[in-house]
Amino acid sequence: MDSAFVISQSDKRPIYLQIMEQIKRRIAVGDWPEGHALPSIRQLAVDLQISVITVKRAYLELEREGVIVTQQGRGSRVAPDPDLGLRIHEEELQKHLEHAARLSALLGLKPRELASRLREASDTIAEKETS
Amino acid sequence: MSRSLVRHLILKDFQMHRTSIVFSIVAGVTGLAILQLKGLPGLLGIIGFFTTLIVLGSMIPNTSILNERKGRNLAFLMSLPISMAEYTTAKVLAALGMFMIPWLVLVGTALSLILGRSDIPHGIIPVTLILVTAPVVGFCVMIAVALVAETEAWVMTATIAVNVAYSFCWVLIVSNAELRGGLGSPTPIWNPTALTVLGSEFAAIAVILAITFYLQSRKKDFV
């Protein structure tokens, strides 16, 4: 299997989180449509040269989040949920917003200041996209 | 299954040391050829002959047993499916084989020389046999020490002790009246003294090897 799954060593997050993210990305961009069969836990572990238990955990968490469904003896598949791509991006946005809120609190910014900074950033992105 | 493994290990030792075996045969035969010359060269031949046996005897325990331990090959060996008893068996049999093959060739050649020539009294045969069996006893002591004591220091001590013992035995044997008496006779005389001495040499070999196996079996750590 020519795997484009790559575990980054410089990424400080646990490996299972990286796997989860890469699976979610494939789902979000549509490479793995709903119903697509995920590689078996063992197969993915061997291909990525990581422990079986790490892949197990990634699959477990994904199932808990409703991203995949696992059937006993039949492996895992991408969950039937047309809004999955959206939902994944929603989660990411929420995470980033919370992080921004935490950072601005550290800097001592008031919510109003944070909001105007956000608007600035949004405008900058919009400019880049149109140019 | 395990017996074939012991066989494999013995063959491995033979294969790894075949140069020494061949070399010692050549050296010994050369010694035998030389000793037929009269006078000093003849004496050198005798010395050369016995020295070959003795050197071979002290080399084998070192190269075949000690070096394996020093060179950390022992861990590799013991990771194979063998027990301590089988390891000991393989080492003892291989070492004996590597020594006895040249020994048999040399002793056989020497005996045929004696029997073939009319100017050498066959009465020297008993004493000759006694003298050439001595290195075998000494060799067994060396294997025992190498296997059981495991260190160079002990093996060196044993080498020195055994070599001193050889000289001692030579003196005793050659000065023994009964043994000397038969030397000049045209036929070999197997008097009780000769038989006793030869018999005790064989007994010593058996006892030494038995003690070796026993002590090895009591070891708790292989490496």
Add this chain to the structure above:
Amino acid sequence: MTDLAIKLESVTKRYRYFTLDNIDLDVPAGEIMGLIGPNGAGKSTTIRILLGLVHQDSGNVRVLGHRMPAEQIEAKWNIGFASEDMRLYDAMTLGWHMNFMRSLYPKWDEKYAQLLLKRFCLNAEQKIKGLSHGQRVKSMLLLVLARCPRLLVLDEPTTGLDPVARHEILKELTAVMNDEGRSILFSSHNTQDVEQISDRITFIDRGRIIDSMDKETYLDRWRRLRLEVPAGIELHALPGIIDIRQDGRLAVATSNDFVPDLANAYENTGARVQSIENMTLEEIFVANVERSREEVEA
């Protein structure tokens, strides 16, 4: 019993200057167990005991269902052992060793052996004494892998190898896991390798097992908290914190039993939690050993 590839129960071994003290260790079949610990901790002794090379003074050892050292011959047919301080015969070639193994072991896979020769960039005609350290290690691993043993016991399999060689070894080791019946126990100073491929981790120090559990759970328990402390206040170590260092208003707390409530507990003392970081196995290693040393000195 047969579900466990390895079971050590209350194993003790006394040497003059070192004691392996009451070791309990379970390795379920089909798993990779990583054994980590400082030098002299007892990793090699433990490994030798489970191979029957060293007899324990007390305790039970079962490997692949066989009692050790009594049944070591049967066990060793199915165990592949490679150790850093083990040497092949210098005067012989790698090919000779391969032939030796092939004639001995019925499960020898010649095709796989040839494949490994290529992958590891080894030459069968070369004598062992001419090989570099890395090539020797790879040679030993080749001999052990091509036998397809049910249990692999490896002492420092990637130590001293260049990054490419390490990557290749890890690839072959994880490939073993394709077969659910096969297991691996390896000890390593390369915490990154242990973190990457182990299903379980056992931590040993000074002859004692400090931790032994599945890797994800273990990594999950450890966190580093970066805290901002109000002026003049000195933070204390709350339960679950094994180390806390404060420099002025900034503090770093290390936890080996993290739960989210711990962060809240600190917030309640007035400190602000700037970040909660995961720790690499290497950082955990150092923190663990430092703590256990402090406990001994105290």
